[in-house]
Amino acid sequence: MTGEQRPCPDRHDALAELALGTLAGQERSDALTHVERCVGCARELAELSGVADDLLTLAPLASPPVGFELGVVERARAAGAVAAHRLPLRHSRRAWAFGHDRETLHDRAARHDRAARRPGWRLAAAAALAAAAAGAGAVLLTSRPAPRQLSPAAARPAMLASRLLHAGRVLGDVRVSVGPTPWLFMNVDDHDPGWRGQLVACEVTLADGSTRRLGTFRLADGRGSWGVPLDMPAAAVRVASLVSVHGTVLATARL
Amino acid sequence: MVDLARTPSSSGDEASDEALLAGMAVGDERAGVVFVRRYQRRVYGLALGIVGDPGTAEDVAQEAFLRAWAHASVFDPRRAGASTWLLTITRNLAIDALRLRRAEPTDPADVVFSAQSRGDCPPEEAALSGDLRARLAGALAQVPEGQRRAVALAAFYGRSAKEIADLERIPLGTAKSRIRMGLAKLRDAVRVEETP
Ligand SMILES: [Zn+2]
Numbered sequence: 001m002t003g004e005q006r007p008c009p010d011r012h013d014a015l016a017e018l019a020l021g022t023l024a025g026q027e028r029s030d031a032l033t034h035v036e037r038c039v040g041c042a043r044e045l046a047e048l049s050g051v052a053d054d055l056l057t058l059a060p061l062a063s064p065p066v067g068f069e070l071g072v073v074e075r076a077r078a079a080g081a082v083a084a085h086r087l088p089l090r091h092s093r094r095a096w097a098f099g100h101d102r103e104t105l106h107d108r109a110a111r112h113d114r115a116a117r118r119p120g121w122r123l124a125a126a127a128a129l130a131a132a133a134a135g136a137g138a139v140l141l142t143s144r145p146a147p148r149q150l151s152p153a154a155a156r157p158a159m160l161a162s163r164l165l166h167a168g169r170v171l172g173d174v175r176v177s178v179g180p181t182p183w184l185f186m187n188v189d190d191h192d193p194g195w196r197g198q199l200v201a202c203e204v205t206l207a208d209g210s211t212r213r214l215g216t217f218r219l220a221d222g223r224g225s226w227g228v229p230l231d232m233p234a235a236a237v238r239v240a241s242l243v244s245v246h247g248t249v250l251a252t253a254r255l
Numbered sequence: 256m257v258d259l260a261r262t263p264s265s266s267g268d269e270a271s272d273e274a275l276l277a278g279m280a281v282g283d284e285r286a287g288v289v290f291v292r293r294y295q296r297r298v299y300g301l302a303l304g305i306v307g308d309p310g311t312a313e314d315v316a317q318e319a320f321l322r323a324w325a326h327a328s329v330f331d332p333r334r335a336g337a338s339t340w341l342l343t344i345t346r347n348l349a350i351d352a353l354r355l356r357r358a359e360p361t362d363p364a365d366v367v368f369s370a371q372s373r374g375d376c377p378p379e380e381a382a383l384s385g386d387l388r389a390r391l392a393g394a395l396a397q398v399p400e401g402q403r404r405a406v407a408l409a410a411f412y413g414r415s416a417k418e419i420a421d422l423e424r425i426p427l428g429t430a431k432s433r434i435r436m437g438l439a440k441l442r443d444a445v446r447v448e449e450t451p
């Protein structure tokens with residue numbers, strides 16, 4: 001046993017906060033860098049993290065409303081038998097391998113009509129269309145859980161969907177409705193911590209090779225969803241990109 | 256790959272968490288239902304304890320199960336138990352929901368203490384170790400009030416030391432040391448009793 005490796009006294013505060021997941025920014029990266037090199041602190045962190053996790057089991061039990069489990073299953077089905085559900089966690093590539101790069105979600109929605117009650121993107125679409133009807137331009141959709149008052153039947157546009165990729169990692173998705181008033185939605189679910197709070201832009205590359213900036217939105221708390229009506233045919237959009245305001249391409253989706 | 260139809264219990268009720276997650280990873284709905292039934296009270300309870308609103312808690316709890324389902328294939332039992340993993344997902348989603356509503360946390364003691372006096376660990380959740388919960392709850396009761404609140408605000412509500420200092424109207428250094436000392440006491444209590 002290398003048992004007597006003690007944590008560094010000046011790191012005690014940071015280790016506790018790291019274990020509880022409440023350390024951020026420079027403090028967090030400093031602490032993580034140190035833990036990678038220090039056996040004593042690494043052990044301490046592992047122990048404290050275990051306690052922090054176990055604390056969650058102390059919350060009181062409560063029975064969810066009747067039908068809860070069916071709701072989960074229906075949503076899993078609507079998300080494409082789970083596989084195509086958008087996720088912010090790290091290793092989602094395998095899950096996505098069950099999905100399709102490009103598909104008309106309308107077809108799937110028809111197959112799973114009853115099951116597809118509350119997929120997040122459809123609510124986003126409904127919200128966007130409501131905003132369009134009200135004469136608004138781009139809408140920023142960061143609300144999650146999705147607003148409950150929207151009728152899921154309010155919008156059933158056919159959608160093209162594609163994964164938003166950064167270095168092979170799925171960060172979210174881009175969806176383009178192909179109705180008479182086409183919309184583009186960009187959902188970012190998993191972005192580099194360094195992007196937190198960043199203002200980002202959505203750009204599209206068209207069939208003729210030209211690039212257009214559709215607008216900007218801000219990433220907050222790891223995610224952002226954004227939609228804009230297209231003043232071009234949906235089919236003209238070949239690539240949608242998430243771009244830093246300085247012009248660096250952060251992620252792309254091929255439509 | 257797990258074929259629940261061939262496990263001893265045709266309903267899958269006796270399957271391990273790992274077996275259920277393996278089934279869910281390949282789209283086995285029955286495995287998913289059993290998993291949801293096994294943990295729904297705990298997941299919904301945690302979500303409700305944090306967000307305080309039944310509708311939001313239901314959304315959070317459903318989302319937590321969906322995420323667990325979609326990530327079942329990458330679940331790594333060496334890193335954490337399935338229940339720990341699921342509850343961590345739930346906590347993070349609940350904190351997100353709480354921040355979206357800009358709600359202030361209810362008294363953190365509410366989340367923890369309403370549970371403490373009850374021995375409410377249903378038999379189907381034996382994997383969660385009611386024994387460990389009892390020891391942790393006992394240790395938490397011994398921790399001084401200020402430290403207990405600080406740990407609960409961080410653990411359940413994701414509050415940073417700075418936010419805790421503001422909420423509790425105490426200096427940042429005091430908040431940090433309360434978090435550290437409270438968590439260390441819990442760790443010591445659990446560790447001592449784990450030694451054979
Ligand atoms: Zn160290």
